[in-house]
Amino acid sequence: MSRLLYTLSTVFSVLVILPLLASGHAIEVAAGKKDCFFEDLHVHDKMTVSYQVGGGGHLDIDFWLSDPNGKILGKHIRQDTGSVSITAAVDGRHEYCFSNQMSAIADKIVSFNVHGVIYIDEDEAVAPIEREIRNLAIGLTSVKDEQEYIVVRERTHRNTAESTNARVKWWSVLQAIVIFVVVAWQIYYLKSFFEVKRII
Template identity: 35%
Template sequence: TPSRCPRQCSVAATGCWYCRLPLLLLFLVPGSSSASESNFELPDNAKQCFHEDIMQGTKGTLQFQVITGGHCDVDCRLEDPDGNGLYKKMKKQYDNYTFTASKNGTYKFCFSKEFSTFTHKTVYFDFQGGEDPPLLPGENRVRTLTQMQSVYVSIQEALKSVIDHQTHFRLREAQGRSSAEDLNTRVAYWLVREALILLVVSIAQVLLLKSFFSDKRTRTTCVES
């Protein structure tokens, strides 16, 4: 009969590999060699740039999305250390661009909304430089992984997927909340205007009806001959 894991897991219990999974969850935090993730407010008719150091031959990925503001679009430009443009898009709501660094240096990516002078925008971006370090020593080499090691790698990939989905749904929730708050404000203003209009119309009707039933005194003038 197959052995069962006891309630108190022992490190020496080699047959009970899944007893140690709760301990592994404390250490399986996906990370990359170089990453920047943030959201910021872009003022009216402004431009904001960010910088990231990347080694030659390293793969980089830039992902951005406008959360709130106007038509939810922004201009984006990515430059290499020499100032050459690698990526340039105008009035994009969201996009994803992957490239390979041709030289060592500081790469710059900028967001601007010089075409808009009325509303500020909230922009989210995620810049990944390089690949995730291997979870296990020698993972990149061709070799057979044990059952426990395969579970480690599967959990790491699942956690990455969970983080990506959480980020996606948080952005959608922020967009939905912003739209709902804007709609609520417009409805409130419209209700106030309707209430004022009804008040004015009611007062006008009362005054009009009152004028119909009021006694009009006729004045007579005597003309002397």
């Protein structure tokens, strides 16, 4: 009976704690600025940061992730999307930054997700159901990240389509105006050939 209670309490704690290990955010990085965040990790903890630029400029951003000693563990330059996964080699505060310093005008909207797995020594007794729940939670996090990525991509494509539609509309209006102006000028020019000029 005590084993069953221990298993149920472990399952409950995993279900409560695991959603807290994954988080999604949307930020606006101002032109010429950078935004940095951090996570406190212990040795063997795993962390993944995935991001997607949803608006602004050429939809690109600089990203890097560093350990407490300042060593760069992952770096992307002018990417619209990316993901960096690490396993902590040292205890301490791991920092990740989004930089828009290459842009002087355009602010960037960045959606990003951070999720991780807390390392548990294999020597610890882990019930099979707890292991399966952890695997399920990791799988659900991956599905959630993929859905958020698809939403951002759909928003980006919709903005592109609407922008293209607006440009086509205004180009058509401009063409119509040019045609009317050319027709009016041609009528005026041809009319001048048929005018009778009197010499006094």
